Amino acid sequence: MKLGEGVEASIHCAATLASLAGNSTMPAAALAESFGLSPSYLLKQLNMLAAARILESVPGPAGGYRLAREAERITLLDIVLAIEGREPAFRCGEIRRNGPAKLDASAYVKPCGINAAMLRAERAYRAALAETRLSDIVAEYQAEGDPRSIAASCAFVERHQRPQKSGSTKRS
Amino acid sequence: MKLGEGVEASIHCAATLASLAGNSTMPAAALAESFGLSPSYLLKQLNMLAAARILESVPGPAGGYRLAREAERITLLDIVLAIEGREPAFRCGEIRRNGPAKLDASAYVKPCGINAAMLRAERAYRAALAETRLSDIVAEYQAEGDPRSIAASCAFVERHQRPQKSGSTKRS
């Protein structure tokens, strides 16, 4: 039960992207520099987020990434599932059938109680993640964060965001 | 966010051990055969459970494993933590400090909001796991499971459990 390191990077980057103005974009290289990450690897995470329709990518010069929808409509669960996969963490291998007692499948129509309990717990986990929106993260940071850190973040965003000319037409 | 395969095996084995009589033990080889697992690898899982004081190991002939305490006092959380480790799945690497803005540590005395949200979700997950006791798993299986499967399990337990000297001398 270990989450990949990319989850943390993805959430931080998404929060940063939530702070830029209008439909501006920010290059992955800038995000990587902002958090001291490998640009090449972060690109893979951002690409997964884009595949999950959480981010949008704009190619070419003055391109970059931006949120695909409002920060109020993006939850931490969305990001975690995009990076770690949608399958539950506990995968029932139905090992109860593999023993020497070779019963036919009709003996196992009822779901495994262990699997049910595990999935119940995971539903609670996901529900808790779904309650936190990206906008909550940003708002909490703006309200409670250290003023120097906020100022540095704003300056960084101002320096690296690339305003887009055309309107917000979705593409993939 | 993937749990190891050993978690499933551990819970199944613990449930099986909860079904044997008195302070009898069952060898790891029998448990492995019961679920079609590698005996050598299952031994590692059982050893971790024993290190966590969930199981007890009895060496020598007629030895094996048994629960270290009543099934009512063992939760799924105990088992999961013993196998997967006690550390939270989300480990905050404090990447917010690694950027080019070199602020000193006083700017980061407040905990990271992202980390807080993640840990909150994980607390919900663990709380849900802690609500399910091993005895609940066994009881649910005895009540709802397929009769053929229950009979096979009981026969298997009867055949492989090893009564200990100080306990009840029940043997066919």
Next chain:
DNA sequence: GTAGTGTTACTCGGATAAATATTGTCCGAGTGACATCGG
């Protein structure tokens, strides 16, 4: 001055290695049971 066009530099994207964690296997240390030997 303006429109068309070719170049260029910048971006993302996917294929490719290294590192790490997990899974699987092996042989050795320890222990109690069992058979044997002596009283």
Next chain:
DNA sequence: CCGATGTCACTCGGACAATATTTATCCGAGTAACACTAC
């Protein structure tokens, strides 16, 4: 016949590989901006 003792087989325990997953890196495809040229 009963007890002490030596041997032995069975158990767990930890050290040693194989595999899968995660992490990190590189180079190529694509695109829009920019400069240049012609009108």
